[in-house]
Amino acid sequence: MREKELEKLKDYKYGFSTDIENFKAPKGLNEDVIKFISNVKKEPKWLLDWRLKAYNRVKVLKEPNWQKPKYPKINYQDLYYYSAPKSFKEKPKSLDELDPKLIETYNKLGIPLNEQKRLNGIAVDAVFDSVSVATTFKDTLTEKGIIFCSISEAIQKHPDLVKKYLGSVIPITDHYFATLNSAVFTDGSFVYIPPGVRCPMELSTYFRINASDTGQFERTLIIADKGSYVSYLEGCTAPMRDENQLHAANVELIALDDAEIKYSTVQNWYPGDKDGKGGIYNFVTKRGLCKGKNSKISWTQVETGSAITWKYPSCILQGDNSVGEFYSIAITNNHQKADTGTKMIHLGKNTKSKIISKGISAGFSDMTYRGLVDISPKSSNSSNYTQCDSLLMGNKCGAHTIPYIKNKNANSNIAHEATTSKISDEQLHYCQQRGLNSEEAVSLIVNGFCKEVLQQLPMEFAVEAQKLVGISLEGSVG
Amino acid sequence: MQNFKTDFEKTLKESNLSEKEIAFKNINAKEFSKQGFPNRKDEDWKFSDINQIIKKEIGELKFYTGQSKETEIDKDVLLSEIKHNKLIFVNGQLARTDFSSEEKNKIQFLDNINDIEEQSVENSLINLNNALANKSYKLLVKKNYQIKNPLIIYHVSNNKVTSQNINLKINFELEENSSLKLIDLVKDKGNKNFINIFYNFSLEKNSVLKNYKIDQFENYNIRYMFNNIKQSSNSVSETFYLSKGSTFSKNEITCDLKGEYSSAFVNGIFSLNKDKHHEIKAKINHLVENTKSYQLVKSVLENKSRSVYQGKIYVDSKAQKTDGYQLSKAILVDETTEFNAKPELEIYADDVKCSHGSASGSLDENSIFYLMSRGLSYKEARELLINGFLVEVINQITDEPIKKLIKNLYGLKNEY
Numbered sequence: 001m002r003e004k005e006l007e008k009l010k011d012y013k014y015g016f017s018t019d020i021e022n023f024k025a026p027k028g029l030n031e032d033v034i035k036f037i038s039n040v041k042k043e044p045k046w047l048l049d050w051r052l053k054a055y056n057r058v059k060v061l062k063e064p065n066w067q068k069p070k071y072p073k074i075n076y077q078d079l080y081y082y083s084a085p086k087s088f089k090e091k092p093k094s095l096d097e098l099d100p101k102l103i104e105t106y107n108k109l110g111i112p113l114n115e116q117k118r119l120n121g122i123a124v125d126a127v128f129d130s131v132s133v134a135t136t137f138k139d140t141l142t143e144k145g146i147i148f149c150s151i152s153e154a155i156q157k158h159p160d161l162v163k164k165y166l167g168s169v170i171p172i173t174d175h176y177f178a179t180l181n182s183a184v185f186t187d188g189s190f191v192y193i194p195p196g197v198r199c200p201m202e203l204s205t206y207f208r209i210n211a212s213d214t215g216q217f218e219r220t221l222i223i224a225d226k227g228s229y230v231s232y233l234e235g236c237t238a239p240m241r242d243e244n245q246l247h248a249a250n251v252e253l254i255a256l257d258d259a260e261i262k263y264s265t266v267q268n269w270y271p272g273d274k275d276g277k278g279g280i281y282n283f284v285t286k287r288g289l290c291k292g293k294n295s296k297i298s299w300t301q302v303e304t305g306s307a308i309t310w311k312y313p314s315c316i317l318q319g320d321n322s323v324g325e326f327y328s329i330a331i332t333n334n335h336q337k338a339d340t341g342t343k344m345i346h347l348g349k350n351t352k353s354k355i356i357s358k359g360i361s362a363g364f365s366d367m368t369y370r371g372l373v374d375i376s377p378k379s380s381n382s383s384n385y386t387q388c389d390s391l392l393m394g395n396k397c398g399a400h401t402i403p404y405i406k407n408k409n410a411n412s413n414i415a416h417e418a419t420t421s422k423i424s425d426e427q428l429h430y431c432q433q434r435g436l437n438s439e440e441a442v443s444l445i446v447n448g449f450c451k452e453v454l455q456q457l458p459m460e461f462a463v464e465a466q467k468l469v470g471i472s473l474e475g476s477v478g
Numbered sequence: 479m480q481n482f483k484t485d486f487e488k489t490l491k492e493s494n495l496s497e498k499e500i501a502f503k504n505i506n507a508k509e510f511s512k513q514g515f516p517n518r519k520d521e522d523w524k525f526s527d528i529n530q531i532i533k534k535e536i537g538e539l540k541f542y543t544g545q546s547k548e549t550e551i552d553k554d555v556l557l558s559e560i561k562h563n564k565l566i567f568v569n570g571q572l573a574r575t576d577f578s579s580e581e582k583n584k585i586q587f588l589d590n591i592n593d594i595e596e597q598s599v600e601n602s603l604i605n606l607n608n609a610l611a612n613k614s615y616k617l618l619v620k621k622n623y624q625i626k627n628p629l630i631i632y633h634v635s636n637n638k639v640t641s642q643n644i645n646l647k648i649n650f651e652l653e654e655n656s657s658l659k660l661i662d663l664v665k666d667k668g669n670k671n672f673i674n675i676f677y678n679f680s681l682e683k684n685s686v687l688k689n690y691k692i693d694q695f696e697n698y699n700i701r702y703m704f705n706n707i708k709q710s711s712n713s714v715s716e717t718f719y720l721s722k723g724s725t726f727s728k729n730e731i732t733c734d735l736k737g738e739y740s741s742a743f744v745n746g747i748f749s750l751n752k753d754k755h756h757e758i759k760a761k762i763n764h765l766v767e768n769t770k771s772y773q774l775v776k777s778v779l780e781n782k783s784r785s786v787y788q789g790k791i792y793v794d795s796k797a798q799k800t801d802g803y804q805l806s807k808a809i810l811v812d813e814t815t816e817f818n819a820k821p822e823l824e825i826y827a828d829d830v831k832c833s834h835g836s837a838s839g840s841l842d843e844n845s846i847f848y849l850m851s852r853g854l855s856y857k858e859a860r861e862l863l864i865n866g867f868l869v870e871v872i873n874q875i876t877d878e879p880i881k882k883l884i885k886n887l888y889g890l891k892n893e894y
Binding site for chain 1: 521795796798808810811812813814815816817818819820821822823824825826827828829830831832833834835836837838839840
């Protein structure tokens with residue numbers, strides 16, 4: 001009985017796909033497709049020009065190749081850059097008009113879009129393939145002056161804000177994937193918190209890739225105005241498919257004076273099967289700018305999915321006294337690969353940053369922490385503390401640590417620590433002696449190992465993440 | 479690179495080499511012309527763009543040395559504090575050998591050996607060395623022989639050479655149960671040269687190598703030293719760097735721990751000022767079970783200087799029970815200095831104990847205040863703290879007379 005239950009859990013439970021008629025742009029990457037996307041979304045001319053400018057740069061840029069996990073060449077002409085449920089040709093005005101199949105999909109994922117059904121007060125923006133399907137709790141937020149909507153809607157309704165901040169942290173002159181995103185991004189979330197407002201609930205986006213042969217390129221833009229606070233969550237899943245799918249999102253955060261942004265991710269894209277077939281390539285660019293004085297940006301991520309995870313949520317600490325934090329758990333099993341970490345770029349005076357990274361690799365997987373701490377000559381009295389620990393299970397997997405440390409300021413301190421170890425037999429023995437089976441014991445020990453990071457997550461997420469940590473490692477200890 | 483081609487052909491014409499050797503040199507020369515000097519686009523040279531540095535400090539480099547007769551040795555070059563064996567290289571040419579204090583035939587120094595390793599290297603500076611080093615030397619320590627006095631290799635250049643590329647290559651072989659104490663002492667009077675030294679060490683069972691590289695005296699040369707060490711079971715290698723005098727210096731070391739219970743120790747001091755830019759790059763490959771490595775590098779940086787430490791511990795999936803440790807610390811004395819570090823771990827085995835740490839910052843104000851409140855001047859307090867910081871590395875040296883010698887050379891009193 002017990003074994004059967006375990007067998008069920010082992011499967012990726014979000015691996016179903018929704019049978020829904022899609023409305024797609026023609027395959028391939030060219031100017032017409034970009035014009036098509038811009039046209040469907042009824043975008044103003046400046047944005048189309050911006051996209052085309054980015055596209056012209058994509059043409060001359062080369063994909064970076066310094067990362068540890070190598071992947072087969074992606075044929076960018078064989079992808080759909082826009083895919084939306086057919087019923088979305090005209091955007092439904094309310095939930096009642098929404099295709100019931102979509103509502104059902106999100107219910108299955110545990111994200112009810114119907115506000116009454118929700119027990120916890122989390123406002124959700126649900127993104128399905130290339131479009132945002134629904135945003136909940138809009139009224140409550142509008143009362144406070146908070147703007148939380150899809151980026152397409154923001155382009156229509158708040159063009160000034162979008163124009164001012166879009167691309168200000170990740171410019172179109174950035175690396176290949178970020179620039180590609182700028183050219184073809186389809187949807188994503190937009191958040192604006194007005195001065196002095198503390199956002200009363202967690203904001204959340206749920207990303208779902210459904211269609212096959214589709215790349216998902218969403219763009220998230222969060223602006224916290226002076227003295228405001230927001231906590232933002234991001235979750236993601238995809239169906240089980242044999243081919244690899246590309247997910248290249250851009251996330252830009254801007255914190256003005258005294259503002260604080262907390263960004264949490266639980267990433268559970270389909271990781272591929274036991275032999276490493278299929279799965280998502282998660283090549284995401286996330287960057288936060290602490291623009292104002294005393295601002296703070298904090299990234300928390302739990303990375304359990306994706307065939308290849310390749311991302312570095314970063315903080316640019318421009319304002320004096322600003323703070324950047326990065327908490328990460330990355331788990332790789334079977335043939336998964338991850339090359340993740342952060343960049344802390346200290347520009348302002350008295351800036352502080354903290355990096356806690358926990359990597360766990362099992363099976364045949366490969367896990368790399370790669371990070372940069374750069375304290376510039378003008379950034380006096382700054383400090384950084386970095387701790388990255390790795391846990392290895394078995395000798396078929398790898399754990400690597402590649403920190404880059406640059407200190408150009410004599411009044412600043414950088415401390416870095418890293419360890420690599422395994423779960424000791426004593427620990428396992430102790431737990432098993434008290435009646436836990438080996439898998440439960442491993443799950444318990446790993447959760448303990450990750451505790452510092454799990455604590456940073458909002459309550460509901462923390463519970464989910466804890467379960468996820470256990471499930472991801474199932475079958476890794478024999 | 480035009481310079482290199484003509485100079486290489488000239489060198490080749492004058493030398494008396496076998497066909498095999500010529501072929502070997504040609505391959506390496508071709509590879510070097512293709513790659514050129516490494517620049518910041520190479521990950522290994524990310525923090526020290528030697529291509530730019532040579533351009534800026536030297537300009538046009540001459541690769542042709544010729545057989546100069548100018549190998550006179552100034553008296554003030556030799557060390558008198560310690561009894562030792564000598565190998566003296568003047569401008570890259572062997573000027574004197576002296577093993578008189580050792581037993582006969584236990585240590586052999588051979589030149590012109592036709593020992594060509596066919597292995598290809600991905601390092602254009604080694605290619606350059608292979609192509610131009612006019613002789614390939616070999617030092618052999620016979621089975622069961624422990625060297626009595628240290629061997630000092632003097633690297634001397636006189637003021638007649640400038641803008642010159644000097645290459646030197648020595649292979650060392652330590653047979654079973656043997657030991658070698660080796661000091662590399664840099665004494666330059668020539669300026670603005672690019673000196674490229676390549677050592678290959680092969681350590682058989684139970685052998686012990688202690689290598690101390692001392693670049694203490696002020697000079698304006700660009701220096702690259704590469705130690706390639708292969709270790710069999712139970713062997714020990716200890717490498718120490720005192721990195722201070724040259725304008726630019728990069729010391730690279732690769733240790734392959736191929737036998738069980740072998741261990742490698744790499745320790746280094748950077749004590750830099752006046753625009754100097756030094757780097758240590760260490761790579762320790764743990765390839766079998768039960769091996770150990772330890773790295774400790776400390777920097778004190780003043781006046782626009784910068785130091786770089788790139789350390790890597792690689793643990794193969796077979797190498798269970800590995801013990802690897804890395805620590806790098808830096809004191810940035812003033813605003814104009816820079817410390818860069820890249821301490822890497824690459825691990826494929828699960829039952830290992832590997833860790834690294836890196837810390838950098840300013841001198842501790844509280845400690846200075848404490849010392850000053852006890853009557854020291856600011857200068858004295860600062861000196862005491864810096865010396866105390868650095869002496870920890872010198873104290874790792876396991877050979878007492880050499881430890882004393884190095885403290886002396888560095889100008890530390892014995893009470894530290």
